[in-house]
Amino acid sequence: MTDNELIKIADSMRxxxxxxxxxxxxxxxxxCGDGSxxxxxxxxxxxxxxTICAERTAFVKAISEGKSGFIKLAISAxxxxxxxxxxxxxxxxxxxxxxxxxxxxxxDGGGCKAYTLSxxxxxxxxxxxxx
Ligand code: THU
Numbered sequence: 001m002t003d004n005e006l007i008k009i010a011d012s013m014r015x016x017x018x019x020x021x022x023x024x025x026x027x028x029x030x031x032c033g034d035g036s037x038x039x040x041x042x043x044x045x046x047x048x049x050x051t052i053c054a055e056r057t058a059f060v061k062a063i064s065e066g067k068s069g070f071i072k073l074a075i076s077a078x079x080x081x082x083x084x085x086x087x088x089x090x091x092x093x094x095x096x097x098x099x100x101x102x103x104x105x106x107x108d109g110g111g112c113k114a115y116t117l118s119x120x121x122x123x124x125x126x127x128x129x130x131x
Pocket of ligand 1: 019022024025026041042043044051052053054055083084085086089
């Protein structure tokens with residue numbers, strides 16, 4: 001699966017976004033180790049803190065389906081700027097993906113940037129920290 005194919009799926013997931021409060025629509029597409037793609041979108045709540053981002057939606061769906069070996073994630077957001085995952089999502093992804101996991105970010109303006117997870121979240125808190 002190419003980056004562009006994954007981005008197209010993330011693009012289409014923006015239509016499923018539930019974002020009546022921010023009107024900022026985000027779609028995500030996660031390529032798993034078995035070649036399957038698990039999708040997500042942001043789902044907002046009137047109790048704003050209960051909102052879940054597109055990235056975490058995709059990861060929660062994937063983990064609950066028994067997926068592993070995550071390869072890359074594409075996110076696509078409305079708004080001209082190229083988005084990057086929020087801090088909570090960076091920490092969340094660090095739990096399940098390796099340092100070289102690729103995060104491809106696309107804004108409405110057509111711009112696109114790719115990052116490794118370790119560049120987005122250096123020195124993340126890992127399970128080993130509890131031992
Ligand atoms: N959001 C995401 O889905 N992913 C991000 O990486 C950043 C923010 C959502 C959460 C909320 O619904 C809206 O964008 C505005 O913050």
